Amino acid sequence: MSELRFSLADVAGVRLAVSPVNETVLSMWALANPVRYPVHLPWIDRARMTLRRPEVAERVRPLVELTWRGCPLPDFVTPAARPNVELAEQLAQIAATPPAVVVQDLLATTPRRPLGPFGQALLADPRGLLPQLVDAVRVWYDEAIAPDWPRMRALLDADVAYRAAQLAESGAGRFFEQLHPSLRWRGDRVVGDDPFERDFDLRDRGLALNPTVFSERRVLWNLLEDSLPAAAYPVRALGTLWETAAPPPGDPLARVVGPGRAALLHLLETATTTTDLARLTAMSAGGVSQHLAALHAAGLVSRSRQGRHVLYRNTDAARVLLQASRGGDSIG
Incomplete structure (x- = not known):
């Protein structure tokens, strides 16, 4: 169970935005375990062909290793997204992560799964190897996400518009309970029915909420002590993502x-x-x-x-x- 404690400033600081980096990084989970992501099979088929190309596979290897088979993600890889943020800005934010934070976040993932070769090397030399990880995210976006980004972005933008209207009409308490079935508002905090066991005070920094097409089951918290806290939540109407509509035959x-x-x-x-x-x-x-x-x-x-x-x-x-x-x- 996770608990996020809100002040009045935190409630006022709730922001909704689309994160290009989130979609790029989290897409690896769907690629690694398509059985859990059947809605994305049209994309997965194309992405696997892309990853088979040697020139792509080599440059994307650091990202694959850190995300493969649903590994817990180091938080610095999915920074909070502000409204209208672009991929380049988020990549610069990852590149500027202090070495101590890289090490801290990597070690936080190891209780459930040991680091692979790149993760161990990054742990030993975060300043020297972080550019390789940033390059991997950029290449994977260009090769596998960018061709479908207008379609993904439209769905994500529609969700942001819908949720913003909910927040304005219903207030924070009702809004969070509508955001995902696992969330409950308890006076001054959001309680999440999840396995993460986080107890976190937002400390007047607000909360960035980023819809994602690649988290099918739960809200994913990104709660760093020295940056904007964030949560990635499943987007609405995901089943329509790869559909195209046409009038019925003979309409x-x-x-x-x-x-x-x-x-x-x-x-x-x-x-x-x-x-x-x-x-x-x-x-x-x-x-x-x-x-x-x-x-x-x-x-x-x-x-x-x-x-x-x-x-x-x-x-x-x-x-x-x-x-x-x-x-x-x-x-x-």
Whole structure:
């Protein structure tokens, strides 16, 4: 069981952000144990082919060794992400980790599993070998994550928008209990039903919350004494990550408004962002925007703003069209 103690400043300092480094590092767990990550099989097949290339395998080896078979991660490898952080900034943060922190974090992983050859070498010479680990993360991102990053990023951004609205509407206590079934709010602390046995005072530093597509079961805490505390939590709607949407075969509505706009209407029974619609339909963001503009002008979709995001949703008129289309009524 983990307990995180909050002050008023900590509650006010809760931040949601997407972490490119988290997705890069945690993806190795899915690669090592695909049975536990069946939703990612389309990505795993491609990533394994990438890792078989000798020039990639050699440079990525330090990251593979530190993460393979679900090894506990040294905390410095997954630093807290602030809003709008870029990969290069996070890599610079890892590269600047003090040697004493590298050693401390590596030793914290050894009770459950001994370090491999690279981990032992890094323990002996953190300043000299840390650049190799940073390079491994960069190469793996470029080779295995970047091709699918727009799709992943859209899902993660949609989750951040949804959670930010929850936090604003429900307050911190209810927000944390909705974030994950294992979490409970107990007055001045979050209690997590997990095996980590952490008792941690945030000490007015706040908490960075980073959604991830590569943690399927629990919240992963990153609680360092000298940097921003963080937690990686499972993203919503993970099952949609590798899907593309299209109107049903023979859809009468597609014959009336066109297949692209029909696909959007079938998806807009729940409020959705442009980026998420682009991911789900495999259209360009520009194409989605053009279709949404036409549907909005026709009174078939509404739009509303939540923070930096604009959400689109079907109007009653669109719902009538969808119901008629699915029932095979007079449309078409």
